[in-house]
Every structure is written in structure tokens, then in C-alpha cells.
Amino acid sequence: MDDLIHHVNSWSDTQFVQTFGTLFEESAWVAERSAVLRPFSSLEEMMQVMTQQVLASKYEEKLQLLRKHPDLGARISMSSNSVQEQAGAGLDSLSPEQYKDLKQLNGEYITQFGFPFILAVKGHTAESILESIRHRRGRSPQEEFETALNEVFKIAAIRLRQWYALARDGS
Structure with missing residues (x-):
């Protein structure tokens, strides 16, 4: 180990909760429920346990987890993780037309599904994000709910890898 x-x-x-409570956007309950299941043999196992805690939670808890995520490209208050992630995809420098399109698509998506459009934006561009939201609006509510949760898991795993790189370099 x-x-x-x-x-x-x-x-x-x-x-543990102070360190990992932000892996899942404003949902420290995931880390709280996972902390008591230590020891973990690896960070991968820790992420699997955290993912299982979400999957085993009630539908309403999952929905609230999804609703904690900010709209992509929104110029509102969001966690420092979200700010950095969105900036990395160019969402902090959208053209006025891209911003208008994304704002409209986000609004339509929320009306359709009841939670914001969630995408692990690492490696995406503003255009690929717009294309993704357009594509995913054609899905069923159940399929999109599962897709959004999988994107949450990807985001949390990326955040954990970033934490690990910083912790390893700092030790």
C-alpha cells in the first residue's frame, strides 16, 4: 500500500471529510459515509467506495447531488474546483454568441431534466460542450440521469487525481 x-x-x-468532501460538488455526505469504511488499499478503491455510496443512496440524494453542480458557462458563484475546470475548457472566455447559446441550452436542459447539464469538461472545448449538450437533450430522462451521474464520477476522479499529484509533490 x-x-x-x-x-x-x-x-x-x-x-478525511475536510479533504475529500469537495470531490463531489457541495456534497460532503459522500466523504462522510466513505470515511467510516476505511482502510482503503488504494485511492482507486477509495473512489470506488465513494461511487458506491452515491449509487446506493436514495434517488432524492442523487438528484440533489446533480442539482449542486453549476450551469456550465454560467457567470455565477461556484466552487473553486468548478471555476478551474470550466476555465480549462475555455468557458470563462466564451464569445457573446456562445454564451447566449450555452445559457439557452442550459435553461432548456434544466427544464427537460430537472438538473443542470453536467460534463467532465477536461479535454473539451466550448464547441464540443455545446455539441454534447445538444446531443444529450435527445436522451430519455433515465438515460440522462445515469449519464449525469457518470459525469459526476468522472469529475470526482479527476479532482482526486489532482489532489494526489499535489499531495505527492508536496511530501
């Missing part, structure tokens, strides 16, 4: 995961396993539940 790598020294870092051994260190994480030795933390108090409070320290």
Missing part, C-alpha cells in the same frame, strides 16, 4: 493512502487511512473522519 502506498504511503499516501496509508496516511489518509490514519486521518480522523473530520480530516
